[in-house]
Amino acid sequence: MDSQVLDVDTARRRIVDLTGDVRQFCASRGDGLCNVFVPHATAGLAIIETGAGSDSDLIDTLERLLPRDDRYRHAHGSPGHGADHVLPGLVAPSVTVPVGSGEPLLGTWQSIVLVDLNRDNTRRNVRLSFVSG
Template identity: 90%
Template sequence: MNTEVLDVDTSRRRIVDLTSAVRSFCASQGDGLCNVFVPHATAGLALIETGAGSDDDLVDTLERLLPRDDRYRHAHGSFGHGADHVLPGLVSPSVTVPVGDGEPLLGTWQSIVLVDLNRDNTARSVRLSFVSG
């Protein structure tokens, strides 16, 4: 299994497009599966269309579903930080995509994005792992 770790700064954006980094990682790999994993308790990964408003729609939807208030038992950090710990229950911390001839076999409009609403920790790592098939 081949593995690479990306360091990602989310201080200026809540949705970070990882697609080009995944494409670069897979380019010399051949056929198999690429797993993208974020080892954090307050972030997730999604396959969405970006640039047409869907990324902002996702953030708006998650903020409506997970309001920042005092309802959360997990109450350390900034006000409403408990919502950040619920996020991975809705947005998975990993995605796996098939790879053919070194190219992730994504749909025409699919992008792999990191979703991070947490303002308390903006330094993220993302692990890319490739298993040959």
Template identity: 65%
Template sequence: MKSTLLSVTTGRRDTVHDITGECAEFVSGEGDGLLHVFVPHATAGIAIIELGAGSDDDLLAALADLLPSDDRWRHAHGSRGHGRSHVLPGLVPPYASVPVLGGRLALGTWQSVALVDINVDNPERNVRLSFLPA
């Protein structure tokens, strides 16, 4: 298995960060197999979603509605509403798998791979890419 760790700076606000290019570069020339994308954090997720046409903003708006940044959360260390970040992986899982055919991601026409991060207390993230050859 081939594996690498990406470092991603997400900043201090809710974000959907496109990592499709890094994923494509990682599997380039590898033949057929499976790319597994995993974020080893308790407060972030991986989404396969259309980006750049408003869907990323819609996802963040939906997450803000479902997981408001207020004082309702029992997990209450960090900034106000931090506990919502620990619920995020229940809605946006910390992993995704993408088929790879001929060294290329077999995503749909409008699909991208994105890191979803609503934890404003941790602007530095890691993403593990693992390629399993066929």
């Protein structure tokens, strides 16, 4: 298995498009599967359309579902930080994409994105792994 770790800064963006990094990682690897994994308890990954409003819509939806208030039992950190720990239950910590001839087989409008609402930790590691098939 080939693997690489990306260091991602989420200080200015809550959704970070990783598609270019994934394409570059897969480019010389042929056919197989690429797994993208974020080893953090307060972030997730999604495959969505970006740039047409869907990324903002996803953030708005998550903020409505996970309000920043004092309802959470997990209560350390900034106000409402407990919501950050619920996020991976809704936005999974990994996605796996088929790869053909070194190209992720994404749909025309699909992008792989890191979703991070947590303002307490703005440095994220994302592990890309490739299994030949």
